[in-house]
Amino acid sequence: xxxxxxxxxxxxxxxxxxxxxxxxxxxxxxxxxxxxxxxxxxxxxxxxxxxxxxxxxxxxxxxxxxxxxxxxxxxxxxxxxxxxxxxxxxxxxxxxxxxxxxxxxxxxxxxxxxxxxxxxxxxxxxxxxxxxxxxxxxxxxxxxxxxxxxxxxxxxxxxxxxxxxxxxxxxxxxxxxxxxxxxxxxxxxxxxxxxxxxxxxxxxxxxxxxxxxxxxxxxxxxxxxxxxxxxxxxxxxxxxxxxxxxxx
Amino acid sequence: xxxxxxxxxxxxxxxxxxxxxxxxxxxxxxxxxxxxxxxxxxxxxxxxxxxxxxxxxxxxxxxxxxxxxxxxxxxxxxxxxxxxxxxxxxxxxxxxxxxxxxxxxxxxxxxxxxxxxxxxxxxxxxxxxxxxxxxxxxxxxxxxxxxxxxxxxxxxxxxxxxxxxxxxxxxxxxxxxxxxxxxxxxxxxxxxxxxxxxxxxxxxxxxxxxxxxxxxxxxxxxxxxxxxxxxxxxxxxxxxxxxxxxxxxxxxxxxxxxxxxxxxxxxxxxxxxxxxxxxxxxxxxxxxxxxxxxxxxxxxxxxxxxxxxxxxxxxxxxxx
Ligand SMILES: Cc1cc2nc3c(=O)[nH]c(=O)nc-3n(C[C@H](O)[C@H](O)[C@H](O)COP(=O)(O)OP(=O)(O)OC[C@H]3O[C@@H](n4cnc5c(N)ncnc54)[C@H](O)[C@@H]3O)c2cc1C
Ligand SMILES: Nc1ncnc2c1ncn2[C@@H]1O[C@H](COP(=O)(O)O)[C@@H](O)[C@H]1O
Numbered sequence: 001x002x003x004x005x006x007x008x009x010x011x012x013x014x015x016x017x018x019x020x021x022x023x024x025x026x027x028x029x030x031x032x033x034x035x036x037x038x039x040x041x042x043x044x045x046x047x048x049x050x051x052x053x054x055x056x057x058x059x060x061x062x063x064x065x066x067x068x069x070x071x072x073x074x075x076x077x078x079x080x081x082x083x084x085x086x087x088x089x090x091x092x093x094x095x096x097x098x099x100x101x102x103x104x105x106x107x108x109x110x111x112x113x114x115x116x117x118x119x120x121x122x123x124x125x126x127x128x129x130x131x132x133x134x135x136x137x138x139x140x141x142x143x144x145x146x147x148x149x150x151x152x153x154x155x156x157x158x159x160x161x162x163x164x165x166x167x168x169x170x171x172x173x174x175x176x177x178x179x180x181x182x183x184x185x186x187x188x189x190x191x192x193x194x195x196x197x198x199x200x201x202x203x204x205x206x207x208x209x210x211x212x213x214x215x216x217x218x219x220x221x222x223x224x225x226x227x228x229x230x231x232x233x234x235x236x237x238x239x240x241x242x243x244x245x246x247x248x
Numbered sequence: 249x250x251x252x253x254x255x256x257x258x259x260x261x262x263x264x265x266x267x268x269x270x271x272x273x274x275x276x277x278x279x280x281x282x283x284x285x286x287x288x289x290x291x292x293x294x295x296x297x298x299x300x301x302x303x304x305x306x307x308x309x310x311x312x313x314x315x316x317x318x319x320x321x322x323x324x325x326x327x328x329x330x331x332x333x334x335x336x337x338x339x340x341x342x343x344x345x346x347x348x349x350x351x352x353x354x355x356x357x358x359x360x361x362x363x364x365x366x367x368x369x370x371x372x373x374x375x376x377x378x379x380x381x382x383x384x385x386x387x388x389x390x391x392x393x394x395x396x397x398x399x400x401x402x403x404x405x406x407x408x409x410x411x412x413x414x415x416x417x418x419x420x421x422x423x424x425x426x427x428x429x430x431x432x433x434x435x436x437x438x439x440x441x442x443x444x445x446x447x448x449x450x451x452x453x454x455x456x457x458x459x460x461x462x463x464x465x466x467x468x469x470x471x472x473x474x475x476x477x478x479x480x481x482x483x484x485x486x487x488x489x490x491x492x493x494x495x496x497x498x499x500x501x502x503x504x505x506x507x508x509x510x511x512x513x514x515x516x517x518x519x520x521x522x523x524x525x526x527x528x529x530x531x532x533x534x535x536x537x538x539x540x541x542x543x544x545x546x547x548x549x550x551x552x553x554x555x556x557x558x559x560x561x562x563x564x565x566x567x568x
Contacts, residue, residue: 214386226544229546
């Protein structure tokens with residue numbers, strides 16, 4: 001079984017988000033980058049399948065050289081090797097086109113991604129990859145088992161869960177729940193040492209055209225000052241919510 | 249030409265609020281472009297009147313057993329087969345977000361996800377979408393050609409715009425084979441619970457509530473207000489509440505009219521998922537809790553004292 005885990009490198013969840021002076025781009029200054037949290041669940045599941053079922057796990061990022069430290073972290077967590085497609089991750093379709101090419105040429109059985117990247121929040125890449133390759137697709141996956149060529153995946157639905165079966169090759173977009181929070185791994189010293197010598201291959205990107213342009217970024221409006229209500233006057237809150245905020 | 253809208257329905261056959269929001273959004277484009285609005289309903293049982301109310305000129309009813317369970321591939325095929333214009337609008341629900349990229353590929357369209365406001369311009373299509381987990385807003389433009397758009401829930405909202413619509417039955421050819429995936433088991437809890445993403449009011453609890461046994465008052469307050477319940481991440485991680493209730497950057501992002509946070513500190517990752525709420529109320533025993541800086545109304549005090557009082561006050565208000 002060959003698994004391709006697609007990892008996006010995103011600003012740390014505690015990062016303050018700022019845009020460049022002209023409002024045209026995200027300002028990376030002083031921002032720490034981490035593995036997209038949703039992707040960590042997929043990566044961990046892949047490493048578990050490597051340990052229990054002998055899967056070979058490759059991590060893939062479309063990005064410039066600055067994403068390599070984040071990729072090394074994925075290697076330290078246990079991936080066997082890594083591929084970086086050398087390009088600026090411009091938009092969802094562009095990224096998916098690169099991933100699809102690697103997935104097809106490398107003959108991967110399972111393509112694991114996260115449900116969405118927490119930076120641009122597209123939630124587009126996994127569906128695009130499945131569409132380009134005409135593979136089966138399960139989004140928002142919270143449980144995954146593999147038996148031979150058969151995949152059993154669980155996904156959250158309104159007020160419940162749905163179990164889905166499919167055959168290789170499959171694209172699975174994971175999220176929290178795919179593995180337990182406590183199963184997520186922090187790289188240990190041995191892993192970090194091993195990661196230094198694991199292969200990280202760089203390949204060039206396939207060019208595509210796009211009709212989607214970013215005009216610019218703004219920040220959401222700030223909230224006004226909080227109105228504090230005395231704890232012995234809770235009725236006042238109800239009155240304000242009704243008469244002032246008009247939400248009840 | 250017609251703007252096609254996917255009018256998503258729930259397991260009980262009723263349209264989701266997100267369907268009406270998508271129709272409202274399509275209508276706002278149509279008003280500028282001169283198109284009509286056609287809603288596609290898959291296995292819905294509710295009358296089309298509710299879709300006309302938000303501006304659907306036509307409703308295409310699709311009934312097909314092969315579509316009983318959701319499959320991204322099959323649903324994308326249906327919408328693609330029914331399209332007759334260059335714009336398709338979908339709600340940004342789980343299901344529709346899953347098939348949106350497939351649909352964009354099939355129809356050779358540009359995909360724009362998570363739109364939050366009416367387009368500034370329809371040609372070229374220019375509009376704002378949510379980015380950076382709500383910490384930023386991205387304005388994008390589709391220079392030309394077809395587009396598939398998804399509309400964030402509780403963002404653009406509902407806009408009534410009655411039309412004298414007509415209904416037609418649409419025949420589509422889909423088979424089990426189009427699905428690629430097979431649903432083997434469905435475990436549905438009660439369907440009468442209010443969906444967190446759709447809820448107008450959300451009552452949420454954090455670690456300050458000390459244990460799962462204390463959620464009774466949260467649920468009581470929620471039920472009085474017709475609200476959904478939510479939680480902070482650690483509360484879901486320790487298993488006090490189901491993962492499906494976890495809101496924040498790594499859980500669900502929500503934008504209700506009213507968000508009531510009880511015993512939640514207001515960490516930046518939590519705020520990212522709830523800061524689009526219209527009004528935020530914070531109840532916390534620590535006056536220094538960061539959440540007060542992101543709130544509209546706050547009460548400093550012990551939740552175990554305040555929430556029961558609040559329940560009484562809401563009862564009085566509702567009774568009045
Ligand atoms: C990668 C990453 C992603 C994350 N994603 C999310 C996310 O999506 N969502 C999320 O919520 N968190 C997320 N977190 C966690 C986040 O950083 C905080 O740890 C978490 O939100 C804190 O939860 P809490 O407010 O319930 O608990 P605490 O921080 O422990 O706060 C409890 C609060 O309750 C108050 N309190 C205590 N007793 C009472 C009482 N009797 N009455 C009233 N108030 C009381 C306290 O004053 C305190 O403010 C993430 C963290 C990381 C590292
Ligand atoms: N630049 C990238 N390189 C590799 N994988 C990516 C990249 N961007 C997104 N992905 C994957 O696609 C998922 C969804 O991302 P998005 O569509 O950007 O929200 C992420 O969770 C990643 O698994």
